Amino acid sequence: MTQVKQQLIWKNFSELADISVQAGEELEVVGVFTEGLPTKKKLVAKLAGKEAKLKMTLIFIGTEKNHFDLEAVFDHEDLATVSDITVKAVMFGESNLNFLGNVVIPEAGQKSVASLRCQTLLMSHQAQAKTIPSLEIIANDVKAGHAASIGRVDDELMFYLETRGFDKNIAERLLVEGFLLEALDDLDENLREELWKNIFDQLPIK
Amino acid sequence: MPKKNSTNGGAKKPVSGLSMKLSNQLDDYKYGFKTESTPKFKIGKGLNEDVVREISAQKDEPEWMLKKRLEALKIFRAKPMPNFGGDMSGIDFEAIHYYLKPSDKEMRDWNDVPEEIKKTFDRLGIPEAERKYLAGVGAQFESEMVYHNLHETLAAQGVIFEGTDAALKKYPEFFEEYFGTIIPTLDNKFAALNTAVWSGGSFIYIPKNVHIELPLQAYFRINAEFMGQFERTLIIADEGSSVHYVEGCTAPTYSSNSLHSAVVEIICKKGSRVQYSTIQNWSNNVYNLVTKRARCEEDATMFWLDCNLGSKLTMKYPSVYLMGRGAKAEILSVAYAGKGQHQDAGAKVIHAAPDTTSTINAKSLSKDGGRSSYRGLVQVYPGATGVKSRVVCDALLLDDHSRSDTYPTMDIRESDSAIAHEATVSKISEDQLFYLMSRGFSEQEAAALIVNGFIDPIIKTLPMEYALEMNRLIEMEMEGAVG
DSSP: OOOEEEEEEEOSGGGOOOEEEOTTEEEEEEEEEOSOOSSOEEEEEEEOSTTOEEEEEEEEEEOTTOEEEEEEEEEEOSTTOEEEEEEEEEEOTTOEEEEEEEEEEOGGGTTOEEEEEEEEEEOSTTOEEEEEEEEEEOOSSOEEEEEEEEEOSOHHHHHHHHTTTOOHHHHHHHHHHHHHHHHHTTSOHHHHHHHHHHHHHHOSOO | OOBOOOTTOSSOOOBOTTTOOGGGOSSSOTTOOOOOOOOOSOOOBSOOHHHHHHHHHHHTOOHHHHHHHHHHHHHHHHSOOOSSSSOOTTOOGGGSBOOOOGGGSOOOOGGGSOHHHHHHHHHHTOOHHHHHHHTTSOSSOSOOHHHHHHHHHHHHTTOEEEEHHHHHHHOHHHHHHHTTTSSOTTSOHHHHHHHHHOOOOEEEEEOTTOBOOSOEEGGGSTTOOTTOTTOEEEEEEOTTOEEEEEEEOSSOBOOSOSEEOOEEEEEEOTTOEEEEEEEEOBOTTOEEEEEEEEEEOTTOEEEEEEEEOOSSEEEEOOEEEEOSTTOEEEEEEEEEEOTTOEEEEEEEEEEOSTTOEEEEEEEEEEOTTOEEEEEEEEEEOTTOTTEEEEEEEEEEEOSTTOEEEEEEEEEEOOSSEEEEEEEEEEOOOHHHHHHHHTTTOOHHHHHHHHHHHHHHHHHTTSOHHHHHHHHHHHHHHHTTSOO
């Protein structure tokens, strides 16, 4: 079955919408969110046909008092569906992130592969994050995993850069860039540059 | 010839090992049958103020404990049921006996014990004296001398190890200072219930810098009710001390009571270390809703080891509050959910002080339509700098109609922290099965080996006898798991 590849770009939180990937389709979604919303957003992503594939990258840049509250459900409704979700968040100021990512694989989703990765950098004392990556698995012949981490910029990496002449701000910026660019690696160059400019403009560290 | 038990008249099934096909007993719970009862004075079913007063009177408690019980009853009635976890709709609070003296407990005839239980005892190598006790046939051990000697050794070191009922009377100062401070009555509905009707449990006090090498077990409490339904345990480890307490056993434990709601409070003072291991294998009629919490001061370590094998529904989240700098929490858990079972277990760690660390390692197995869920919380408060926490959850689904869930929450309010979580869900690796089978193991043997290897990192922290029993028990559960 030839894979039909499609791409979807969300440039802010209000553009977020439910998705459904059909049999044999491959959908790639990239969302870059730099402005929060005061209310909770709910996203339902269905892998509705055999061998449907979803690759989703969500990037949150929190500044000032922005608030991000997202509940996302990834439903593997059919055989051999694949989901690969990466969430990267960098929270400055007094921003905070509330993320619930639920991967559901019912009996119909045998042979599915699911991976949910959620990484958060807290850049200031008041920044906060609450992440709940959850799994509800009934089909047994599956590979499902998730991972989450929350922390600040690694001290050792900062030391490495500072001892090579970078000042603190630049070192921090370099590490944040590396953290975020990793999620955009697979995109084509033009798109990556366009998205990156948007992200870069929002980073309060220059 | 099967023996008929007809004292209760009416619908009694003839009991014999050969005719007892447990899987056909759709209405009965796993070890189900009726007993012959010779009623003595016994508090009736249902929960009301009279029941609570009677419990307190029978135990001859101080006035302040009675007041606390009555207040808890009010709180229990006011609080709503939890809005998460398993299905608790089957609990009928008015159909439960809230207090039974051991001598009042309905005793079974050994001949009535289902063949499957007797076989399990054989396979696990349970000593003769213990079998009757575990099967609900005997009220307490016949052989008490061994345990009496142990008692004297502990007393010489200043260690207090008593049933909670007796300890309340002998050492009221500990209770006045600590009872209900780690798990207050208002904490949740079932903590309130326990505070109102608690009976039994262990009280342990370890003096400063005393280290107890031998794991203390509930068996050692002389004349104590084994695994009461509303046990209240309080453990106080003074500065620099250490102790390992073991609760429960791997052998299937019959209970006529369908609701078990224990409360365990542990205080780990500066530099102390407490390990609390639980192995629970209640019969499949039991709702096991437990609140367990420890508070760690500076440089103290709390280690929860939680094995959940039985019960219809278990909701249990051993917690550690890290209140002093450098305190550590380690929580290991194994959950097995078989037919008709839901294990909703997990762990909670609250980091409220700097340089505290926590590790949570949870393994679960689901089979025959069972459901095992991990529900956890890692919380870091502002100002708790330098925290490191790691949570690893692995689940094995042993067939295509069982279920595994993971609901971990990370609530981090301090940027100077490093928090990581990972989880995997899968079935037994076909490569590993093939490897073993091509070396002569049957598919069943291979699966059992792999499952034992899966839970091994946690089992090996148990005292040896328990570890051996656990391995044998898992092997038995794995029979019929494949093919």
